[in-house]
Amino acid sequence: MAAYGEEGGEPRYAFHHLPQKSFPVLESRDTRDRLLKWSMDGRIAAQAFSFDQNFKGYQRDDFIMAFFNHPDVNSNLKLISPSGQWTTLDTSVRKIDVKNILCKQVSMSFFDRLYCKGVVRESGSIVKCFDEYHDDILIADELRKVLLLEDSDHYDLFSHLDREEFLFCLFKHLCLGGALCQYEDELGPYLETTKALYKELVSVQKDPETKEIKIISTIFKVCAYDAHGLCYPSSNIHEQNFAYLIVNPLKRHIYVLYHSFGEACFYN
Template sequence: MALGGAEGDGPAEERAGTFTLLSDDDSASASGNSDPAATSLTRDGYVKTNLTKWDLLRGTTYRKFRYDKFYHKQDAESFVRDFLNSEDVRRELLPEAGSEDVAEVCSFSAKPVKAVTTTMAFFDRLQQAGGVVRPNGQIVKCMDDYFEGFHVQDRLREVLLNEDNEFELDHGEVFTADEKAEFLYKIFRHLAVGGSLCQFEDVLDPYLEVSKLVYKELLTVWRNPRTAKPEVASGVYEIDQVKFRRRDGGGEEEELFPEHSAQNWLYVSTDPFRRTCKAWLHRFKHHW
């Protein structure tokens, strides 16, 4: 599928595309939703409350853009290159930078993210496994430990952060490597791990509920007329290792994520029918 048109529209255009910031009113009009707050990741009350509780809101930037050319769904490099080189994107996403401050984006890495899951039954195995979440939804506790700099005091976070955890060594993997590549899993993992001042949940439901709301907000789903089944139409891209130079920076390169953390991320998802995209950026912040 081409991003910005239906499948079969032909090859992507050769010219560079431009991405223009959408206001909340523009976003609501583009989505057909008359309530801008209902379409905004950081203005939905329930989502915002939980992102704050999990210490993710203060590092989050969420913006919507309209783009003006066709891209093939798997052509992550062209899409992301044009995205990062657009003035509105630089101004909104690069740290403390107006569009006129950034001379160039020097380098980046980008890859498509698999997004085919359309049901939250994907997470049923957490309770079926028994040792991660109890049948009543309570998350099983474990001995306190630290992995990747994060405090772990329950089996869920242990499974999400420690690939060599004892539970999976004894009972087999809860999620396969292919399933961990799913966008829905990545969202869930980010939310459940949280930030440096995360107030953990004792039950699973809040993580699932917010994951579902975020997933629905970021993706466009349509019903395929050939199969009569719902399918994800959006392309999703994971962007990392972004380096840029400022005009007055003496030629030195800066990084979008100067400190390594599993809780740094930049995802961009597209609505190919409306030629709009949504960027969800989180820059991990230490508590000190």
């Protein structure tokens, strides 16, 4: 285990919490109002940390294990306790599950395919359906069927690789919301919030030769385990319990986007 010791001559990783870094989109009145409606306000958080060594993809697991067990991360990384209160990790992480998330999309035209017969009308209104439940999530329209049900008539609008994209993941999480989610009748609010959050979390740069915008962030979806089992982002596995690490290798910053599924709760 590389934790934050040295292995094979590689330098230690040191991480620092950056409490001064704000995330204006999550703090804006419009977003807060929407998150409240979607039962996510008070259960979603973004944090920033820095690191002091070059990030190398092949050291992914060592890097993330070191991240969780570094004292400045361990004592500052937010999560919601089983009782519904915000707390910090404060435990020794023994195991991690890490999934690489694709991040190549630079245009919201990615979602234009939703404007098809049976999902979203040209006006932007979402087609309703008979209510059913999937993993405690109410499916009341064809959009949520596309997002969740493989036997949906329109599931193949997005390929497996499309669904691995961070842009899609953000959109899906916002659409599904929390335990008492009041769903939108129109697609617009979901797209607007997804775009704003994606732009705030993901770093880009322009290729000096082609002038094309390229994403430089690397995204990981993570789970962590301590001596008692799964401890982060939650002790329960659920579609809407998630934590993403968004790594900017140039600035040596890590943004953490976290959410715990449940009824609305508020910061102390």
